[in-house]
Amino acid sequence: MTDDITRGLGLLADEAEPATIDAQHVITRARVRTRNRRATLATAFATVAMVGALVVAMNPLTQSDQGATITDTTLEGRLNRLLTEALPDLIPAGWSLVPDRPAGPMPDLEFVCVDSNVNGCSTGATYNDGVGDVDISISVNRIPRNFTEFCDPQFCDPGDLFVQDNLPDGTRTQVRTYSEKPTSRDFLQLLVTRPDGTQVDVVAIWPHDTRSEPPLSTDEILKFATVFSYDSTLPVGAPLNKPTEEFVSDDPKRGARVTQELTDVLDEVIPAGWTKAPDTEQPVQPAFTFECSGSMVGPGTDAPTVESCWAAVYYQDATGVIAFKLSVSPVEVFEINCDAGCAEKTLSDGTETRVSQEFVEQIAEYEHTLAATRPDGTHIWVQVYWKEQRPKTPLTDDELLKFATAFTF
Amino acid sequence: MSSRERSDDESFHTFVARSTEPLTRLAYLLCGDQHFAHDLVQTGLVRLYQAWPKVRDKDAPDAYARKVLLRCWLNERRRPWRRAESHSGEVPDHPAPATDLTGAAHLKEVLRAALTKLPPRQRAAVVLRYWSQHSVTETAAILRCSEGNVKSQSARGLASLRAALDGMGAEALEELTS
Numbered sequence: 228m229t230d231d232i233t234r235g236l237g238l239l240a241d242e243a244e245p246a247t248i249d250a251q252h253v254i255t256r257a258r259v260r261t262r263n264r265r266a267t268l269a270t271a272f273a274t275v276a277m278v279g280a281l282v283v284a285m286n287p288l289t290q291s292d293q294g295a296t297i298t299d300t301t302l303e304g305r306l307n308r309l310l311t312e313a314l315p316d317l318i319p320a321g322w323s324l325v326p327d328r329p330a331g332p333m334p335d336l337e338f339v340c341v342d343s344n345v346n347g348c349s350t351g352a353t354y355n356d357g358v359g360d361v362d363i364s365i366s367v368n369r370i371p372r373n374f375t376e377f378c379d380p381q382f383c384d385p386g387d388l389f390v391q392d393n394l395p396d397g398t399r400t401q402v403r404t405y406s407e408k409p410t411s412r413d414f415l416q417l418l419v420t421r422p423d424g425t426q427v428d429v430v431a432i433w434p435h436d437t438r439s440e441p442p443l444s445t446d447e448i449l450k451f452a453t454v455f456s457y458d459s460t461l462p463v464g465a466p467l468n469k470p471t472e473e474f475v476s477d478d479p480k481r482g483a484r485v486t487q488e489l490t491d492v493l494d495e496v497i498p499a500g501w502t503k504a505p506d507t508e509q510p511v512q513p514a515f516t517f518e519c520s521g522s523m524v525g526p527g528t529d530a531p532t533v534e535s536c537w538a539a540v541y542y543q544d545a546t547g548v549i550a551f552k553l554s555v556s557p558v559e560v561f562e563i564n565c566d567a568g569c570a571e572k573t574l575s576d577g578t579e580t581r582v583s584q585e586f587v588e589q590i591a592e593y594e595h596t597l598a599a600t601r602p603d604g605t606h607i608w609v610q611v612y613w614k615e616q617r618p619k620t621p622l623t624d625d626e627l628l629k630f631a632t633a634f635t636f
Numbered sequence: 637m638s639s640r641e642r643s644d645d646e647s648f649h650t651f652v653a654r655s656t657e658p659l660t661r662l663a664y665l666l667c668g669d670q671h672f673a674h675d676l677v678q679t680g681l682v683r684l685y686q687a688w689p690k691v692r693d694k695d696a697p698d699a700y701a702r703k704v705l706l707r708c709w710l711n712e713r714r715r716p717w718r719r720a721e722s723h724s725g726e727v728p729d730h731p732a733p734a735t736d737l738t739g740a741a742h743l744k745e746v747l748r749a750a751l752t753k754l755p756p757r758q759r760a761a762v763v764l765r766y767w768s769q770h771s772v773t774e775t776a777a778i779l780r781c782s783e784g785n786v787k788s789q790s791a792r793g794l795a796s797l798r799a800a801l802d803g804m805g806a807e808a809l810e811e812l813t814s
Contacts, residue, residue: 229766232797235747236665236767242744243664246674248681250652254645257685339679411781552653561649592654610653 247520302461306338306348306367313454318354318363319447325353325360338367340463348463361442362432367455369424377416378405386413389445397422400452402445406435415441417448425457475521476534482519485536485555485634489517492633496626497542504543515540517555533558536636547616554608555634561608563598570624577602580631582624595620599631607634648688651697652681658698659705665763666709668752680705702768703778710756743801750800757781758793765790 299305310317314336324336340348347368354361378385386404393399399420406413413435419427429451431443478484493515503515519536535556542549554561563569569581580599586592592612599607609630611622656677663673663680684697684704691700751759757779764775765786775790776783 229794231801232762232766232794233769235743235797235801236763239744239747239751240661240665240767242670243661243673244670245657245660246663246677248652248656248678250649250681253652253678253681254648254685257682561653612654 299458299461302458302463303338303340303348305458305461306350306455309455310336310338310350310365313450317450317454319356319443322354322356322361325355338365356442358438358442359433362430364428364430364432365451365455366428367457368426369457369459370426371420372418372426372428374401374403374405374416374418377414378407383407390449394449394452396453398452400449402448404441411435413437413441415443415448417451419452421453421456423456425455427451427455476519481534481636482517482536485519485636486515486517486538488634489538489540489553490515492629493540496622496629498544498621501542501544501549504541504548517553544621547614549611549613549621552608552610552612553630554606555636556606556608557604557636559598559600559606559608561598561610563596563608572628574628574631576632578631580628582627584620593617593620595622595627597627597630599628601632601635603635605634605636607631644688648685651701655698655701659701662702662763662768663705663709665751665767666706666760668748676705676708680708683708699774699778702764706760706764706778710760746800747797750797754793754796758789758796761786761789762793762797766794 299308336350336352338348338350347366347370349364349366351362351364354363374385374388377383384406386406388401388403390400390402401418402416404413404415411434412432415431417427417429419425419429421427429448431441431448433442515538517536517538519534521532521534533556535554535558538551538553540551540553542551563581563583565581565583569583572580572582574580578599578601580597582595582597584593584595586594592614595611597607597609601607607630609627611620611627613621659677659680660673663676664670667673667676680701684691684701687700687704688697691697751762754762760779761775764770764778765772770778772783772786772790776786779786779789781789
């Protein structure tokens with residue numbers, strides 16, 4: 228019997244406050260990362276390898292110092308620049324990048340920083356060296372580590388320690404191999420402590436027992452040791468976990484106003500016998516309350532920031548939970564799927580509406596969605612969704628259409 | 637932007653709106669930290685978007701998103717600052733357990749502590765099997781390991797949680813099973 232464990236885990240999961248995710252920001256971020264990766268690769272492979280290797284070989288320990296005269300504005304930018312400059316020498320000839328491996332263990336070849344109590348940046352990519360795929364991961368921060376942190380004997384077989392040495396510039400390095408049993412992966416890892424306190428962790432990962440030698444030689448992985456220097460005076464950049472700047476609304480009371488408008492329309496729409504269900508299995512935020520925030524809308528990193536308001540509302544009837552998600556905004560933030568056809572209607576006040584119904588097989592969920600554009604430009608998006616507990620929509624199209632004229636952004 | 641790309645973006649918007657909550661809950665169970673969970677969800681969605689044209693029509697994107705999220709977490713576990721955070725006694729974003737906790741609060745603290753002690757793969761196997769209710773086969777696909785491995789990981793994880801729950805008072809256990 229595992230019901231108690233399931234319920235206990237459910238109680239714990241209930242603590243999770245849902246992340247506030249701006250889908251457009253995610254898309255923008257993903258596109259920027261893809262573009263940067265392509266640019267990095269173009270730079271890397273367009274460079275004449277021999278010339279690059281010769282330059283680096285003549286002065287291998289001063290690569291990061293060469294960049295000191297360049298003004299870096301962010302830590303992320305600094306590390307990306309250092310990586311781009313050194314990349315032709317770091318990646319062995321004949322290796323090719325395996326594109327679009329989002330499910331792989333590494334992000335693309337762009338440093339992404341975490342702005343938390345302990346800042347740090349990481350990057351990585353999957354390459355193919357002709358024998359097989361190799362994940363390369365690089366982390367840069369200021370926290371000293373040792374191999375026992377990475378290779379817990381409980382699930383790791385420690386391998387050979389190849390190098391534990393000081394380089395001429397005072398950089399301390401350790402290189403070793405190990406195998407991670409649960410994931411059936413083998414690792415070649417370099418740990419670096421630079422004289423300025425920079426800590427670097429470089430790891431190559433490949434499927435267990437698929438090659439007789441690590442994909443990088445000791446000399447090859449040691450090339451990473453002197454590339455990076457962490458400048459703690461720089462801001463981290465545009466970390467994924469924080470907006471770049473705080474958005475200031477032109478109407479601080481907008482959330483309260485559209486919340487009242489929501490309450491008014493719900494009173495008209497919700498059938499008798501339904502009860503509010505604030506403690507559903509998937510709580511979103513304080514139910515029946517609109518939260519308004521600014522988010523980037525449109526492609527590119529300089530896309531305008533537009534305010535939009537969002538709410539989730541839960542009701543319970545005799546069949547179970549029936550959920551509403553609502554968006555009120557000056558632009559179309561959420562769109563409607565009309566692949567299977569939408570009922571289109573222009574209301575008497577000029578509001579243009581589209582209504583769709585579909586069963587989303589993958590999640591066994593029914594959705595009844597309204598998208599409306601009011602004459603004043605207010606965009607309204609309402610989705611009612613429920614599980615398979617009922618065969619028909621709990622609201623008619625006409626009932627759903629009452630939301631179309633309820634809000635003014 | 638082509639109509640195909642526009643269609644992809646529309647479906648991704650819809651997916652994000654629909655899936656952020658369950659993904660956050662999964663991430664929270666895996667990592668035990670609100671902010672870390674939010675980071676994981678965001679990072680996972682960025683990576684998911686890069687594969688969106690491939691997954692939106694072929695497989696259930698929810699399962700794929702969980703897979704991406706899990707990989708993000710397993711690899712984040714390897715990040716030095718994550719390990720430093722877990723080792724340095726940083727203040728967690730949930731209150732420290734009081735000494736007189738009873739019922740569900742006690743249960744959550746016991747489970748939270750027991751989960752924290754599980755190795756990552758065991759923790760993932762337990763969460764996927766007993767919270768997400770994935771089958772052994774599905775869990776093996778998500779974790780990219782054999783079904784036998786899932787069984788052994790989840791059995792060991794379950795045993796650890798059981799051992800922790802055995803130390804609970806009768807009142808909390810009663811609340812748990814009610």
